[in-house]
Amino acid sequence: MFPLGHVGIALGVAFALVRILKKSPDPKMFIVIVGVAAVLPDLIDKPIGLLYGFQGGGRLVAHTLLFSVIVMAVSLVAWRVATRRELAISFLPLLFTLAVWIHLLLDLMWEVPEVLLWPAYGLGFPTGEFSWGHLTASPYAMAGEVVGAIILVYLALLLFLGRFNVEGPEGGT
Template sequence: MFLLAHAGLTLGFAKGLEKVLQCRGRKEYTESIDYRLVFVGSMLPDMIDKPLGGLILGDTLGNGRIYGHTLLFLLFLLIPGLYLWVKQKRSGLSVVAGGSMIHCFLDGMWHYPETFLWPGYGWSFPKGEPGDWLRLWVSLLAEPRYYIPELFGGAILILFLTKLVIHKKLSGFIISGKVKR
């Protein structure tokens, strides 16, 4: 998956969850969602792993799915995030954790247990093609199975931004991260 699928589908999931919680009378859980953090969480595993595994450790590891794509990383975000949400009514870290979980789901990390369950299978990560990770990543653009999620994610993002612009709420969203009614 790429940017549009990760960001758009995660946004769509978060908005859907918000609607379900509101319908069930749980509006207090949705009022504090900062959608800027939804976007950060949706890309956080790649923001960590692509530079680290693909560039910094590219000659030896050549793998863009390492620490940020592990269950341990998700738990590292989720446990303190839930604590802050329950004890201090601060949802920011749990929103980032949720976005990162959706990212790992969209990447199908269950197909890569050596990475997802790290360090359960040992301390090293699977090696990619050192120095060749960028060519491999760009070649995925030629695979049709990636088009559908990208198109859906892009459509969700366009609809979201269009609604903000039409209702003149884009600047408020940029400042607060909230989607006000």
């Protein structure tokens, strides 16, 4: 999967959740937190993959269940602290975790159990062809990019029209 698909689809799911839960986050905070989390596994693993000779095709530690569980634990602590202090951003750590999980889902990580369940199969990662993806060769990746782009345009329109939040950014937590 590619950046547009990752960022667009994660933002779309998180936005739908925000609407369902009737939250009104600051749009910029929402976009930055969900957007960064949506590509976090690639931001961590691609540079490591490049440094270590394209090991694992660029899917390493940050594409494991272990990593996502650690992210979830940290997010839960941040959520508890923010909620106790009644910060308006209190639920954003939960969206951060959600976006990381969506990344692993979109990467179809269950197809690579040696990485997903690391280190259950040993400490090494399977060597694979490193790639930034084969966009034109993969209908799945293409579809993901198109869906992601459509969602991004939709959210940008909402922002532009001032309709990102139903009751406005001050609407509470």
